[in-house]
Amino acid sequence: MHEALKPYVGKLPRSILEEIEEKCPASKIKKVAEKALEEYNTAMIAPGEAVGLISAESIGEPGTQMTLDTFHFAGVAEMNVTMGLPRIIEILDGRKTLATPMMEIFLKSPYNKGKDIRKCALLVKETTLGEIVTEFVIDIVDLKIEAKLDAEKMALLGLTPARLAKAVSKAKTLSKEASVKENKEGNLVLKLKGKEEKGLNDLYKLKETARDVYVCGIKGVTQVLPVKRKDEFIIITAGSNLKKVLDLDFVDPNRTMSNDIYEITENFGIEAARQAIIEEVFKVIEAQGLNVDIRHIMLVADTMCVSGAIKGITRYGVVSEKASVLARASFETPIKHVINAALAGEVDKLNSVVENVMLNQAVPVGTGLPGLVTKVKKGKLK
Amino acid sequence: MAQKIDVTKHVLVPAHTVVSEKEKKKIIEKYNLKGIELPRIFKDDPAVAHLKAKPGDIIKITRKSSTAGESVFYRRVTSA
Numbered sequence: 001m002h003e004a005l006k007p008y009v010g011k012l013p014r015s016i017l018e019e020i021e022e023k024c025p026a027s028k029i030k031k032v033a034e035k036a037l038e039e040y041n042t043a044m045i046a047p048g049e050a051v052g053l054i055s056a057e058s059i060g061e062p063g064t065q066m067t068l069d070t071f072h073f074a075g076v077a078e079m080n081v082t083m084g085l086p087r088i089i090e091i092l093d094g095r096k097t098l099a100t101p102m103m104e105i106f107l108k109s110p111y112n113k114g115k116d117i118r119k120c121a122l123l124v125k126e127t128t129l130g131e132i133v134t135e136f137v138i139d140i141v142d143l144k145i146e147a148k149l150d151a152e153k154m155a156l157l158g159l160t161p162a163r164l165a166k167a168v169s170k171a172k173t174l175s176k177e178a179s180v181k182e183n184k185e186g187n188l189v190l191k192l193k194g195k196e197e198k199g200l201n202d203l204y205k206l207k208e209t210a211r212d213v214y215v216c217g218i219k220g221v222t223q224v225l226p227v228k229r230k231d232e233f234i235i236i237t238a239g240s241n242l243k244k245v246l247d248l249d250f251v252d253p254n255r256t257m258s259n260d261i262y263e264i265t266e267n268f269g270i271e272a273a274r275q276a277i278i279e280e281v282f283k284v285i286e287a288q289g290l291n292v293d294i295r296h297i298m299l300v301a302d303t304m305c306v307s308g309a310i311k312g313i314t315r316y317g318v319v320s321e322k323a324s325v326l327a328r329a330s331f332e333t334p335i336k337h338v339i340n341a342a343l344a345g346e347v348d349k350l351n352s353v354v355e356n357v358m359l360n361q362a363v364p365v366g367t368g369l370p371g372l373v374t375k376v377k378k379g380k381l382k
Numbered sequence: 383m384a385q386k387i388d389v390t391k392h393v394l395v396p397a398h399t400v401v402s403e404k405e406k407k408k409i410i411e412k413y414n415l416k417g418i419e420l421p422r423i424f425k426d427d428p429a430v431a432h433l434k435a436k437p438g439d440i441i442k443i444t445r446k447s448s449t450a451g452e453s454v455f456y457r458r459v460t461s462a
Contacts, residue, residue, distance in 0.1 A: 294448060
């Protein structure tokens with residue numbers, strides 16, 4: 001960094017310092033920095049300004065123009081993505097179950113250049129028995145089912161009939177009902193268990209449960225889609241399970257992401273979640289062609305992450321954390337709050353805005369914030 | 383199949399460091415803190431678990447910011 005800029009470190013943000021250094025001739029740096037600091041200080045928001053209110057209106061107004069629909073990826077396969085207002089509401093409410101959970105899985109080299117991309121994608125996808133079986137042959141005489149396997153798919157998934165039989169027999173839905181073995185032709189044979197008389201109906205039921213038995217892959221991932229982005233391949237999935245995906249050895253654990261904020265908090269911590277909220281919300285706003293300053297979103301994200309865990313902007317989330325009874329009651333379900341406060345003997349210190357508005361007092365924002373500070377002179381009054 | 387994951391290297395995770403006692407005093411003075419006003423972070427948060435921070439410590443977080451280039455943020459460690 002240039003010598004003349006050193007005194008400004010800490011006074012000006014880094015991005016401005018870098019810009020000055022890059023664009024200014026060395027002889028003028030000092031003057032420019034001086035002027036920049038002056039400008040910066042006048043542009044800075046004043047103490048006591050109600051920034052939350054500004055943010056609320058700045059996000060809220062363009063929000064009225066957002067579409068209410070969910071869209072498909074145009075052209076690229078059938079995959080649903082929640083966009084627009086519903087997605088924003090989902091993020092800011094801090095919902096635990098998303099309408100369309102998704103992951104973006106980045107791959108390590110050489111897989112990100114397209115090596116075995118299909119195989120990688122298949123390993124991520126949750127596979128059920130029904131998908132690798134070409135035909136279920138029902139044997140009415142012996143009351144058993146022969147499942148003919150798709151050898152090609154098996155090879156792609158790295159499965160052998162013996163291993164498959166083991167995996168299938170472990171399944172909770174099946175283990176009580178039937179025994180699973182492989183036969184000479186390399187197919188699976190499912191046989192009904194139990195001493196009591198079993199009929200054809202049970203056999204058909206068994207066939208249906210067998211279809212949905214989990215075989216391999218990552219639970220919760222219902223669709224996979226290898227996509228080329230810039231000059232590398234990534235896998236986009238429908239369904240999210242970050243923890244399991246990060247364990248796979250061809251996955252790049254440093255860039256793989258989910259759109260589920262709670263999963264991010266669990267795996268990468270609260271700061272990563274804050275960043276994810278900002279990026280997810282901004283992505284939606286940008287996609288809608290709206291223009292909201294990112295600082296407003298940052299403020300909201302910060303508010304949601306203050307407690308160390310995600311708190312949605314709802315009466316169960318950030319509002320429930322407010323110290324003032326009146327402020328909580330002014331949001332939603334007032335009677336509940338008032339009654340509970342009365343039972344607990346809560347005291348309202350009237351330190352914030354809403355409660356003072358209710359009581360018709362000066363509000364501690366803007367010019368209402370500073371108190372009078374004065375030094376009392378000793379001595380007699382004249 | 384399992385690989386060891388270093389959470390701190392993820393693109394979403396900014397640098398976390400435990401603040402020294404001396405610096406802690408400076409922060410408390412600068413922001414006129416009376417105790418618990420700082421935003422919180424759990425001591426078993428994946429991003430600070432390896433720092434072995436105790437409740438009451440202050441964590442300095444250096445975020446990469448799209449507006450300011452780099453911004454510093456503080457959180458107080460709490461137990462669960």
